[in-house]
Amino acid sequence: MAENEHGLSDKWDEVGKDPIWEFVKEGAGAKFFGVYIGKEENVGPNSSNLYSFIRYKDQDFLMRDVAFSIWATTLLDTRFKNFVRGEQVAIIYLGQKASEQRKGASYHNFEVYHTSPEKAVDLDREVDVANIGEEPDLDTLLEE
Numbered sequence: 001m002a003e004n005e006h007g008l009s010d011k012w013d014e015v016g017k018d019p020i021w022e023f024v025k026e027g028a029g030a031k032f033f034g035v036y037i038g039k040e041e042n043v044g045p046n047s048s049n050l051y052s053f054i055r056y057k058d059q060d061f062l063m064r065d066v067a068f069s070i071w072a073t074t075l076l077d078t079r080f081k082n083f084v085r086g087e088q089v090a091i092i093y094l095g096q097k098a099s100e101q102r103k104g105a106s107y108h109n110f111e112v113y114h115t116s117p118e119k120a121v122d123l124d125r126e127v128d129v130a131n132i133g134e135e136p137d138l139d140t141l142l143e144e
Helices: 074-080 126-130
Strands: 031-043 048-056 064-071 088-098 106-114
Touching: 031 064, 048 074, 074 106
Parallel strands: none
Antiparallel strands: 031 048, 031 088, 048 064, 088 106
């Protein structure tokens, strides 16, 4: 087993080191698929919300990636506020959009989809986590 510079084996994952979804770098049309884990409040120098997910490679939720986080924006805070732990989530970054309320300002625009809370995966039961891709089918929401 490999060790880090502090002598800890590679079984340990450092807290707060999940990759962050870089939607701006990926550009308009970037897609994120994940299972919602939870939210940390007042994180970082801007006291922002940080949302945690188990990321999946596509909308079928068959190929798990790694834990991922998304920094909050005002729009994402609004869209995520009623999420339940274990819900499947699909997020599409639409790019910058001019604000209608604040002249000269713009914001990051997203479309956000999720499963109903009744279909949330029990993340504490390995059987449910292993079968995430079986239901529901997000194809109908995200057809291109």
